[in-house]
Amino acid sequence: MKYELIARGHRLEAIGAHSGWRIRMSTLAADSATDSWPVTVHVRGSESEDEVKVDVPLRHHPSAAAALDFGYECATLWIDALDHRRD
Known part of the structure; x- marks a missing residue:
């Protein structure tokens, strides 16, 4: 599993890691108007x-x-791009 899930009321949070970085993602219960799940x-x-x-x-x-x-994919791309710039 890439990350561990934590339920906090209407919010679902996930904690993961990549290349020594900690990743925290959060989403809210689906918006009934758009039936979508936003992620931060x-x-x-x-x-x-x-x-x-x-x-x-x-x-x-x-x-x-x-x-x-x-969200996890975006985070790993961000981390890899930052690590690449440091080389």
Whole structure:
């Protein structure tokens, strides 16, 4: 599993990791008007650093799993791009 799920009321949160970075994603219960699951993504290099918000393209996700998988993919691309710039 890429990440661990945590339910917090209407919000579903997932914590994962990639290349030493912690990834935190969050989605809310589907909006009944659009039937979509929005996702927000934050990453952190270490516990002593502040989280950084990752810009995620606005998409309509049919389920919480699809939203979180998309968020995880965006986070890993962001991390890999940052690591590549440091080389």
